[in-house]
Amino acid sequence: MKVALATTLSLAAAAQAAVQGFDISHYQPNVDFAAAKSAGARFVIIKATEGTTYTDPSFSSHYTGATNAGLIRGGYHFAHPGSSTGAAQADYFLAHGGGWSGDGITLPGMLDLESGSSGECWGLSASQMVSWIKSFSDQYHSKTGRYPMIYTSPAWWQDCTGNSNAFASTNPLVLAHYxxxxxxxxxxWPYQTIWQNADSYAYGGDSDIFNGSEDRLRALATG
Incomplete structure (x- = not known):
C-alpha cells in the first residue's frame, strides 16, 4: 500500500490526471450506472453498513448495478464510534459487503467518519477516537491485507482526532471539501486519494474525484 500511495503522490504532484466517480446510499434507490459510466464516471463507493446493526437496503442492488455497468466499486461503513469497538464494526462491515479482493474492480472499504446522533465526536476524546479508528483499521487490514480508506473533513478530523497523523502513511484519504x-x-496526509468535491452528482449521490489516472485507480483496486 505504501508503494501505491507513493506512486499516486507522484502523479498528484505532476497533476497528470483525475477520474470522476460518485458515492451513493439507499437515498438514491434508482441509479443509472450505465449512463454514469457513459458520462465519464469510472468508480462508485456504495454504503453498506452502520455500526453493528444496520445494513443499507440498497447495497446489493447498487453493487450489482455498478458491477454490470463495468464500474470499479467498493463499500463504505458509516462509523458509530463509542457504540462498539472499531474491530467489531470492521467485522460487521466485512460480513455485509465491505470485503475486498484484488480483482482490479474492488476498492478497499471506506470508513466514513463524521458527526452522528451522539454528537460531532460521538462522546469520545481525541485520543479515544484515534484508538477507535486504529482498532477498525487494524482489524480490516488483518482480514483483507488492505487498510481501509478514511473519509473525513478537515474540521471533523481536527476537532475529533486533534489532527492526528497516525494514518497518513497507511490509509488512503477521502477528503470531503465542497x-x-x-x-x-x-x-x-501528503495528498488526498479521492476528493468529495460536491454533495450532488448528476447520476445520484455525491461527486468524487480520484487523484490520478484511471490506471492508478485500477491499481488501488488491485492492491
Whole structure:
C-alpha cells in the first residue's frame, strides 16, 4: 500500500490526471450506472453498513448495478464510534459487503467518519477516537491485507482526532471539501486519494474525484 500511495503522490504532484466517480446510499434507490459510466464516471463507493446493526437496503442492488455497468466499486461503513469497538464494526462491515479482493474492480472499504446522533465526536476524546479508528483499521487490514480508506473533513478530523497523523502513511484519504479547489489536507496526509468535491452528482449521490489516472485507480483496486 505504501508503494501505491507513493506512486499516486507522484502523479498528484505532476497533476497528470483525475477520474470522476460518485458515492451513493439507499437515498438514491434508482441509479443509472450505465449512463454514469457513459458520462465519464469510472468508480462508485456504495454504503453498506452502520455500526453493528444496520445494513443499507440498497447495497446489493447498487453493487450489482455498478458491477454490470463495468464500474470499479467498493463499500463504505458509516462509523458509530463509542457504540462498539472499531474491530467489531470492521467485522460487521466485512460480513455485509465491505470485503475486498484484488480483482482490479474492488476498492478497499471506506470508513466514513463524521458527526452522528451522539454528537460531532460521538462522546469520545481525541485520543479515544484515534484508538477507535486504529482498532477498525487494524482489524480490516488483518482480514483483507488492505487498510481501509478514511473519509473525513478537515474540521471533523481536527476537532475529533486533534489532527492526528497516525494514518497518513497507511490509509488512503477521502477528503470531503465542497469547493472548486481541494483546500487544506488534514492529518499529515501528503495528498488526498479521492476528493468529495460536491454533495450532488448528476447520476445520484455525491461527486468524487480520484487523484490520478484511471490506471492508478485500477491499481488501488488491485492492491
Amino acid at each position: 469547493s472548486s479547489s481541494v483546500g487544506p489536507i488534514p492529518g499529515g
